[in-house]
Amino acid sequence: MTGIIDVSQLAKTYGDGTKAVKGISFNVSEGEFFGFLGPNGAGKSTTIKILTTLLRKTSGSASVAGFDVDSDGAKIRKIIGVQNQDTVVDEDLTGRENMTLQGELQQMHGQALNERVDELLKIVDLVDAADKRAGFYSGGMKKRLDLATTLVHDPKILFLDEPTTGLDPQSRAAIWAYLKRLNEQGITIFITTQYLEEVDRLCRRLAIVDLGEIVAQGTPSELKQEIGADSISLGFENSTMNGGDTRSKAKELLEKKFDGISNIVNSDIGLTVYAKNGGFLVPEIVRAFDDAKIGLSSIGVSSPTLDDVFLKHTGKRIRVEEVSSANYRGMFSRRRR
Amino acid sequence: MSFFSDSYHLFIRWMKKLVRNPILVFFSLFQPIIFLVLFTQLFSKFGSLIGPGVSYTVFATAGIVLQNAFSSAFQSGTSVVDDIKSGFLTKMLATPVNRSAILFGRILSDMFRVAVQTIIILALAYVLGVYPQTGVLGYVLVILTVGFSGLAWSGISLALGLKTKSGETVFGIAGFLTFPLLFMSTALVNPTSMPPWMQTVSSYNPISFAVNAIRSLIMPPPHCIICTNVFDWSTILQAYGVIALIGVVTLGATLYLFRKVVS
Structure with missing residues (x-):
């Protein structure tokens, strides 16, 4: 007790x-x-x-x-x-x-x-x-x-x-x-x-x-803290380059040149990279991509969130029901007596 | 004892809900009133089949007040289904509320409602010239008989509601039961004008017992000369026996099913 x-x-x-x-x-x-x-x-x-x-x-x-x-x-x-x-x-x-x-x-x-x-x-x-x-x-x-x-x-x-x-x-x-x-x-x-x-x-x-x-x-x-890594999200200007897929090119480059990256996953706009001390890595990534002529449209670093924790432990992102669907239910549900 | 106070608070809840949804009262009163005003005119010749000088309106009033108990009682089950579906029952169960009071409050409100509706129908019947030959006590006994019948029958719809958890099913079965039970009873016709097999059904139909008791209070018994203030106690007691029996069975089943839902 x-x-x-x-x-x-x-x-x-x-x-x-x-x-x-x-x-x-x-x-x-x-x-x-x-x-x-x-x-x-x-x-x-x-x-x-x-x-x-x-x-x-x-x-x-x-x-x-x-x-x-x-x-x-x-x-x-x-x-x-x-x-x-x-x-x-x-x-x-x-x-x-x-x-x-x-x-x-x-x-x-x-x-x-x-x-x-x-x-x-x-x-x-x-x-x-x-x-x-x-x-x-x-x-x-x-x-x-x-x-x-x-x-x-x-x-x-x-x-x-x-x-x-x-x-x-x-x-x-x-x-x-x-x-x-x-x-x-x-x-x-x-x-x-x-x-x-x-x-x-x-x-x-x-x-x-x-x-x-x-x-x-x-x-x-x-x-x-258990997650132990920041996430760096990268967006690309073009999804293809020199007849190849930008994502896989970038992935290859990152894996070759950088230590300390724990994981790389595809995102809607490009890639999400998990690494310790993400903030320090950003300028290096920008330089490396510049040299390789991979055009970046956006780059952002965030420290781990509970969303990442949730994803790690359950393999799922938490899904928030939209307000609009709730309104829809409310409009058509039978009036309770 | 929280049983009584909880029952009272929940009784008040149902009363407020009923008053604020007058359409529900309208629907359960609509049919008996149509029967009383129009149906009795349509079948006015039936009266002379029952006995010389007998008004069919007087004869049918007993059946019509009971029908009103019947149709209101069947709304009981759907209301409990609504509470289950909306989560209100769960919300109540998470409080220290007395479990039986949840049912009792509802049953009490059904009984009260049926009594009030009976008074409305009896008032309309009075305008049409129908009133119990047995006076004030007769009125009281009519209202009580209808009220207790409503209580016994609401047990059926409550049990159905708890078992199926579907308002549509309760309504469907209620509709399916109402007319055969009503027409194969003494509610609207004299058994002597029925085919023999239907007479047999009618004599065992629980509705007939209640109707006979109510009729004995409203209508003078056949072949009597001074007919006011004559109580046919054996018919009345028989009716109460049958109502009690039905009540014990249906409310027992309801209580059993409710315990299952609650635990």
């Missing part, structure tokens, strides 16, 4: 034999902002469901705030807030009614509940819309309301499954800013998301899962 969330050898096999989670172990300390990342189908949502007592584990152990997820489910549910991947609000109820109902289901009532709802409406900036039905809210407002409903009972731990997916950048920034404030007030946050820059900025530690197993965990900077 070291953290507020303790998971050891946790496994879940569904009825149809699918092994969604294959013996993962991790822990989250009290007050931590913990990122839980992975490609689609990696087992993130399954893990969240087990930790929030919505799903029974197959084997291993898991506890939240010292309570066992199987035997002390009721105690866990009193101190956690859970936001699902889909925005869930009752569209026939007003924003205030949605929040009040959640509070009532958390056994709150009377003046204390009303005050708490008013306070939260202010925080998530929904005071003006509080008495309008949630069905008339925009996507961003619904998401903020959904988040607020999970906070009415002042939970100790917040589980968030993709809280900002499908939102416009402004709403997204507002949610992240709000999560940061909550965390500063001492709430432990367990989050899955596809927005790696925010994870990098806010999460103190993170774990990457793939195919039901944890493939990496640590602080963002530890994980980035």
Whole structure:
């Protein structure tokens, strides 16, 4: 028992034999902002469901705030807030009614509940819309309301499954800013998301899962250091030269002339080169290409990002769903009653 | 006990949703009202088949108020499917809410709604000259009988909804069941005008039991001279027995399926 969330050898096999989670172990300390990342189908949502007592584990152990997820489910549910991947609000109820109902289901009532709802409406900036039905809210407002409903009972731990997916950048920034404030007030946050820059900025530690197993965990900077290389992206003026492919010519040249390059991969505009001390390498590359008459249209260096970490461990780039597709879904989905 | 307070809060939720979607009430009231106003005119000659001087409107009212319970009860299952699909059920389950209260709140709201709709239909029937011969207690018993029937039947649609998780299926099966069950009962026709095999079906049809009880409260029993305030308790108790039996079976199945969905 070291953290507020303790998971050891946790496994879940569904009825149809699918092994969604294959013996993962991790822990989250009290007050931590913990990122839980992975490609689609990696087992993130399954893990969240087990930790929030919505799903029974197959084997291993898991506890939240010292309570066992199987035997002390009721105690866990009193101190956690859970936001699902889909925005869930009752569209026939007003924003205030949605929040009040959640509070009532958390056994709150009377003046204390009303005050708490008013306070939260202010925080998530929904005071003006509080008495309008949630069905008339925009996507961003619904998401903020959904988040607020999970906070009415002042939970100790917040589980968030993709809280900002499908939102416009402004709403997204507002949610992240709000999560940061909550965390500063001492709430432990367990989050899955596809927005790696925010994870990098806010999460103190993170774990990457793939195919039901944890493939990496640590602080963002530890994980980035593991990559150990900067990436230099090269764009070429012409894709062919002297009847040959520019990329392969350039690749040949780089491999011949430079030590310390750990990897070269094709990119949309040309090549991406991974090397230590990328900054020092740039002028040399430019000179060498100039001599070889390979025309460069662009060159850029960046230190490793979590995106690179993710790519290294899962072999996939994280895919962020576009806002436009979310709007499309919203327009044609049936109105919920 | 959080069971009662949770049930109450969720009952209020359903009531608010219903009031804000009046189209739902309209749809379930539309058919009984059309039956009451038009159908009874179309078949007005049926009355004389039942007995000399019997008004078909008076006869059919018992069947029509029960039909209203029937059609509303079938919306119950679709609403639960909506909660499953939207994730609202999951959201509730992540709170300490009493599990049974989630179902009970819904069932309570179904019962209340059916009772209110029954009052509306009875008010319209009063305008048409139909009112229980058994007075105020008769009114109360009619409303209770319809309410409890609604409760028992909503169990079927809830169980279907939980089992299939498809609103379309619930609607399809409901539509498929409604008319044969209604027409092969004593709801709209006197069994003596049915072919013998249908008479047999009708006498075992649970709807007939409830309709007979309601009718005994509205219509004077045949061949009696002073017919006000005569309660046919054996018919009424039989109906409650059948309703209780159906209720135990359907709500038991619902509770079982709900536990499976919840855990």
